[in-house]
Amino acid sequence: MATAAPPVQKTTIPFWRDTRILAVLFQVLFVIIVVGVLWFFYTTMMAGLRQANLLPSFAFLSQPASFSIGESVIAYDPSNTYGYALLIGVLNTIRVAVAGVILATIIGIMLGISRLSENWLLRNVATVYVEIVRNVPLLLQLFMWLALTQTFPRQQDSISIFGLIYLHNRGVTMAWPETGSDFGAWVPWLWLGLLAGIAFYVVRRIQFARRDRPGVAMPQAFLLAGAVVTIGYLFVGLTKGEWPLTLSVPELERFNFVGGIGLTPGFAALLIGLVIYTSVFIGEIVRSGIQAVNKGQREAARALGLTPGQTLRLVIFPQALRIMIPPMTSQYLNLTKNSSLAVAVGYPDLFSIAGTTLNQTGQTVPVIMMVMAAYLTVSLVTSLFMNWYNKRIQLVER
Amino acid sequence: MATEVSQSQARAPQPGIDVPGWLRKNLFSTWYNSLISIVLLVIVFQVVTGFFQWAFTTEGWIAAASNGRLILVGRYPAAELWRPQLALALVAVLLGLSGGVWRGIAQALTIGFAGMMLVLTALWTQLPPANPPAPLTTELVLVGIAALVGGAYAAGRAGGERLRWPIIAGWFLAYPMIILILQGFGGATVPTNLWGGLMLTMLLSVSGIVLSFPLGVLLALGRRSSLPVVKFFCVVYIELIRGVPLITVLFMAQLMLPLFLPSEVRIDAVVRAVVAVTLFSAAYLAENVRGGLQSIPKGQVEAARALGLNVVKTTLLITLPQALKAVIPVLVGQFISLFKDTSLVAIIGLLDLLGVARAINTQPEWLGFPGGVWRETFFVVAVIYWIFSFTMSRSSRQIEANLNRGAR
Numbered sequence: 001m002a003t004a005a006p007p008v009q010k011t012t013i014p015f016w017r018d019t020r021i022l023a024v025l026f027q028v029l030f031v032i033i034v035v036g037v038l039w040f041f042y043t044t045m046m047a048g049l050r051q052a053n054l055l056p057s058f059a060f061l062s063q064p065a066s067f068s069i070g071e072s073v074i075a076y077d078p079s080n081t082y083g084y085a086l087l088i089g090v091l092n093t094i095r096v097a098v099a100g101v102i103l104a105t106i107i108g109i110m111l112g113i114s115r116l117s118e119n120w121l122l123r124n125v126a127t128v129y130v131e132i133v134r135n136v137p138l139l140l141q142l143f144m145w146l147a148l149t150q151t152f153p154r155q156q157d158s159i160s161i162f163g164l165i166y167l168h169n170r171g172v173t174m175a176w177p178e179t180g181s182d183f184g185a186w187v188p189w190l191w192l193g194l195l196a197g198i199a200f201y202v203v204r205r206i207q208f209a210r211r212d213r214p215g216v217a218m219p220q221a222f223l224l225a226g227a228v229v230t231i232g233y234l235f236v237g238l239t240k241g242e243w244p245l246t247l248s249v250p251e252l253e254r255f256n257f258v259g260g261i262g263l264t265p266g267f268a269a270l271l272i273g274l275v276i277y278t279s280v281f282i283g284e285i286v287r288s289g290i291q292a293v294n295k296g297q298r299e300a301a302r303a304l305g306l307t308p309g310q311t312l313r314l315v316i317f318p319q320a321l322r323i324m325i326p327p328m329t330s331q332y333l334n335l336t337k338n339s340s341l342a343v344a345v346g347y348p349d350l351f352s353i354a355g356t357t358l359n360q361t362g363q364t365v366p367v368i369m370m371v372m373a374a375y376l377t378v379s380l381v382t383s384l385f386m387n388w389y390n391k392r393i394q395l396v397e398r
Numbered sequence: 399m400a401t402e403v404s405q406s407q408a409r410a411p412q413p414g415i416d417v418p419g420w421l422r423k424n425l426f427s428t429w430y431n432s433l434i435s436i437v438l439l440v441i442v443f444q445v446v447t448g449f450f451q452w453a454f455t456t457e458g459w460i461a462a463a464s465n466g467r468l469i470l471v472g473r474y475p476a477a478e479l480w481r482p483q484l485a486l487a488l489v490a491v492l493l494g495l496s497g498g499v500w501r502g503i504a505q506a507l508t509i510g511f512a513g514m515m516l517v518l519t520a521l522w523t524q525l526p527p528a529n530p531p532a533p534l535t536t537e538l539v540l541v542g543i544a545a546l547v548g549g550a551y552a553a554g555r556a557g558g559e560r561l562r563w564p565i566i567a568g569w570f571l572a573y574p575m576i577i578l579i580l581q582g583f584g585g586a587t588v589p590t591n592l593w594g595g596l597m598l599t600m601l602l603s604v605s606g607i608v609l610s611f612p613l614g615v616l617l618a619l620g621r622r623s624s625l626p627v628v629k630f631f632c633v634v635y636i637e638l639i640r641g642v643p644l645i646t647v648l649f650m651a652q653l654m655l656p657l658f659l660p661s662e663v664r665i666d667a668v669v670r671a672v673v674a675v676t677l678f679s680a681a682y683l684a685e686n687v688r689g690g691l692q693s694i695p696k697g698q699v700e701a702a703r704a705l706g707l708n709v710v711k712t713t714l715l716i717t718l719p720q721a722l723k724a725v726i727p728v729l730v731g732q733f734i735s736l737f738k739d740t741s742l743v744a745i746i747g748l749l750d751l752l753g754v755a756r757a758i759n760t761q762p763e764w765l766g767f768p769g770g771v772w773r774e775t776f777f778v779v780a781v782i783y784w785i786f787s788f789t790m791s792r793s794s795r796q797i798e799a800n801l802n803r804g805a806r
Contacts, residue, residue, distance in 0.1 A: 015568035029628040035630060042657040048657050119431045121438050135787035136780045137738035139745070140752055142779075147759075147772040299648075337643035344745050351645060364653045372642045379641035 045365070060361040061086075067356055068349045071264050081119040082357050089353035090374060096267065096349065097378075100274040104335060106330075107279035112286025130318070133280045136154055139341055141277060145269035147343045152265075156257055166257065172268045176261035178248035183238055186244035189232025195223030216314070239331075266347035267394075270339065278303045278335045291318035322390075329386035333379050340375075350374055405408055413697045457800035461764045468758065469778070472594015472749045481588065483539050485576045487546055490515075490570060494547040495565050498554020502797050503667045508551055510789065515544035520744065573608050577601075590668035594749035596782060598668070602740040602750065606675040607683075607733050613676070614683030615710035615722075618714065621688055632684070645742055648674045652746050668720035679736055690721030728800065734787050741783075755779040 001133040049055055061083035068078050073091040076084065114126035129264045150169065152159065158166040158173070205215035237243040263271075264273075293316050301311040342349035351371060359366040376391030425435040462469065471482050490511065497508030519540040554561060580597075582588050593601065620632035639647065651674035653665065659665070665673075694717050703713040744753035755775045758764075764771040 023625055027625050030625075030628055030631070043656040044660055045654070048661065118424070118427065118435075119434055121442075125438055125442060131788065132784070135734075135738075135784045137741040137752065137783055139741045140755075140780055140783065143752070143756065144772075144776050147770070147776070151769050234511060286468065340643040340645045341742070341745075343645070351643070355649075356654075364657070368646065368650050368654065371735050372638075372646055375643060375646065376641040378637065 009329060015016045023084065040234060051366075054362045054364075056363060056365045058366055060357075060366075061362050063355070063361075065360075067360065069353065070346070071267065071348065077195070082361070083356065085353055086350065086370065089350035092348055092353075093336070093339055093350040093378075096270055096274070096339050096347065097340065099271055099336050099337065100278065101332050102273070104277045104278040104282055104331075107275060107330070108282025109286050111279060111283030115283060115287045116290060119171045130280050130283060133276060133286075138273060138277045138338055139344060140339055142269060142273040142345050146265065149265035149269050154162075155252065158252065161247065164249065166252075166260075170256075170262075171265045172263040173250040173257045173260050174263070175247050175249045175259075177245050179240050180244050180246055182242050184246045186232055186236045188228055192232065193225040193228035196228050197221040200224050266345045267341065270342050270347045270349075273341075273345075274335055274338060277338070278331055281334075281344075282328065285324050285331065286320070288397045289315055289324035291320045292323050325386060325390045329383060331389075333382055333384075336378055336382070339374060376389050401444025404445050404759065406608050427740070437623050438788050444610035445616050452773070458764070458767055458775060459778075460779040461758055461761070461767075461771035463756070465758050465775075468595060468749075469751070469782075470673055472754060473592045473596045474594065474597070475588065475592065477618060478586075479580070481580050481582065481604050482544075487543055488572060488576065488579070490543045490547045490549045492568050495557075495561060495568075496556040497547075498556075499558065499561050499565060500549040503793050503802065506796075507789070508791065512544045512547040514549070514785075515540050519544070532721045547582075555734040555765055558765060571639060572606065582766040591666050595754050598743075598748065599737070599740050599751040601734065602671060602743065604738040605672045606679040606731070606736045606740070608670070608675040610678075610683050615687055615718070617684035618687035618691060619718075621684065621693055636681045636684050639678055640685070644674075644678050644739055645745060647678045647745055649743060650674070651677075655666055666746060667746070675736070675740065679732070682732055683729070686732060687721060688726065690723075690725035693724050693801070694720050708725075724799070726793045727798040728772055730797065734790050734794075737787060737790070738783065751779055751782060 017359040029340070046055070062081050064079050065085040066078045067085070069088055070084065071092070072088045073089070073095055076088050082207045095197055111126055111130065114122050117123045117126075117128065149167075149171070152167045152169045154167040155166075155170060158168040160166055164171065198221070201217050202223040208217070231245065248259040248261075250257040292313075297315055297319065298311055302308075306314065339349055340351040343355060344351040346352075354367050354371045358364055361367070406744065410739050426432040467474075467476075467479075471479070472522070493504070493508050493511055496504040498505075507717065519537050519738075522537050522540065554565075580588065580601075581590070617632045620628045621636060623632070651670045653675060655665065656671050698716055698720065699712055702716040709714065740750060741752040742754060743750050747753070749757060758775045759770060759772045790797060
């Protein structure tokens with residue numbers, strides 16, 4: 001029988017049908033085409049720039065910028081370099097993005113819960129609000145807010161909201177915490193509170209791990225830290241006779257406001273626009289996250305005697321959080337990227353300062369490259385952090 | 399048994415309008431719900447009355463009303479207005495036919511479209527006459543288009559299944575044909591820098607989807623490819639574009655595209671914006687399509703390979719059609735966000751819907767209005783954006799529901 005079997009033919013596949021060789025050939029061809037196209041663009045661009053005497057170089061970064069910037073987190077004047085001006089832009093972008101993310105998250109969670117409320121009116125008002133806001137372009141909303149800030153009256157006739165926030169044609173002035181002269185005496189208490197909170201959290205976690213049962217330690221840790229800090233606040237205030245941290249309420253002097261914190265119209269319009277637009281999307285993520293939690297979980301929690309609030313806080317929300325993290329990350333990134341629309345409302349963010357730099361120096365390519373690199377870095381760092389957080393949340397739950 | 403059942407049915411509470419009960423259950427169930435309800439009632443009352451008071455007393459509507467043509471087609475020459483009207487008629491015929499053949503969402507869209515034409519006609523008769531007057535009176539054109547939709551719908555119903563493939567082919571040919579109609583050929587061309595308004599917004603967003611579609615699908619396939627070089631390139635491209643704001647891509651296209659090309663090649667601002675929107679949209683589309691590709695069970699590919707299909711055939715005939723069908727709702731969602739994002743071209747100076755609104759606000763005629771006319775123009779433009787996005791998001795939800803029903 002064995003002899004009847006045909007001899008094993010050593011077949012050789014022709015190279016044009018061998019997938020391994022074809023794969024290599026295809027990739028080589030792909031690289032040649034891509035590199036060729038890029039090389040064509042590059043050489044054309046360099047030839048054009050050489051003709052215009054604008055060869056790309058980063059030398060402009062150390063030249064004086066000689067333009068003024070409306071607002072900045074750290075001191076700036078026009079004699080500073082372009083590099084420093086761009087840094088101001090980065091800081092301004094981070095400022096509006098951080099404030100926006102925090103406010104949008106708070107309002108978004110409130111919106112998401114409202115959309116699921118058993119109160120008919122609240123539910124429907126939230127739905128109408130969401131449908132209106134998310135179907136109108138962000139830029140149009142920003143223009144509207146900016147135009148609205150321009151209709152505010154002079155500072156002398158500011159619109160007052162409970163005497164804490166004043167709206168006027170130079171922007172918004174609002175009450176803000178202010179450190180007193182004895183703030184230094186309070187700092188050790190802050191550290192003490194932080195340490196007490198962390199220590200309590202760690203001890204509780206170890207206890208939970210020993211007893212091999214789940215538990216919640218974070219709220220009590222926050223309460224403990226808060227209590228320590230408050231006691232310190234009262235102690236310092238009563239012994240020194242002056243509170244270390246006070247609310248500085250703006251007051252109208254003859255021509256302008258004293259105290260409080262001032263926001264320019266551009267910043268106010270950008271922040272309000274970004275927060276309102278993003279919070280609607282966050283609200284939808286929160287709503288679908290809560291709805292995605294198994295209905296039996298809610299019923300079981302209610303059957304165990306938890307109140308609706310406890311059910312939401314202890315059972316539904318921790319599980320919904322896992323579903324919500326990835327889309328939430330992309331909303332935070334969207335907010336950061338959308339903050340580049342600041343250029344349309346006159347807030348000096350990175351993109352707007354880069355535009356001025358570009359116009360003054362003519363260094364198109366380096367400036368655009370730097371701006372893109374900055375946004376990419378923010379995007380990558382944020383997604384790395386959120387991936388880490390996501391992973392941590394997932395592990396705790398399992 | 400039977401009598402017991404009927405008795406318990408007789409005892410069942412009568413469904414009826416129980417206003418106090420409904421109020422107690424839905425608005426005043428607990429003290430905090432009552433508080434929320436009362437506060438919200440006050441706010442809603444204030445907002446609604448304030449809105450109507452403003453809408454009926456303000457004089458500023460005149461700004462948007464006398465710029466109707468600017469809002470719809472921008473600075474498109476009045477003598478050439480038959481081109482956009484012809485393009486609209488083409489869309490109307492295709493939409494009507496689709497509505498007649500497919501019913502469902504297409505039918506609802508057809509009715510909505512015809513209704514919108516009639517509403518526009520009614521609005522148009524209230525407007526001050528255009529200067530210079532258009533060659534064809536707009537009211538007639540609008541009514542004609544509404545009639546065309548109706549006729550095409552009837553034809554579609556009569557034609558039935560036979561028309562299915564011709565209509566699909568028609569939709570595919572519609573985009574190049576509309577571009578050709580609007581641009582004109584031979585001697586009489588309308589330069590793209592005169593295009594504007596709603597027409598430009600629609601064109602930019604449709605181009606963003608249509609032109610980026612092949613590129614996006616290729617990028618998605620490349621990202622899932624087993625060839626490391628191709629995969630690397632696709633990943634870098636997708637992540638690079640998704641990591642930066644659209645406005646930087648738009649600026650790059652405006653400033654760097656002319657540098658990349660030889661100086662003989664001149665491309666104007668609208669085309670540059672289309673290139674930017676296409677490159678940007680392709681990266682997002684690729685991620686959506688990749689999601690669809692990942693949702694396809696591995697067995698499909700294995701079965702196809704076992705049947706002797708090669709990689710290309712497996713992709714084109716088995717995986718891609720299923721993946722694309724699965725991501726239709728997501729693609730509509732992307733189209734909506736692209737539709738809203740095209741408003742960014744107003745920053746680079748194009749007169750799209752938003753750019754037109756800004757231009758109207760700064761017209762010298764309206765300087766006398768206290769506080770300006772921005773409330774009214776922005777409101778009109780916002781309503782236009784809202785109608786389109788809202789309609790599309792509703793349709794996408796409907797498509798999603800239909801697809802899910804088919805899968806069960």
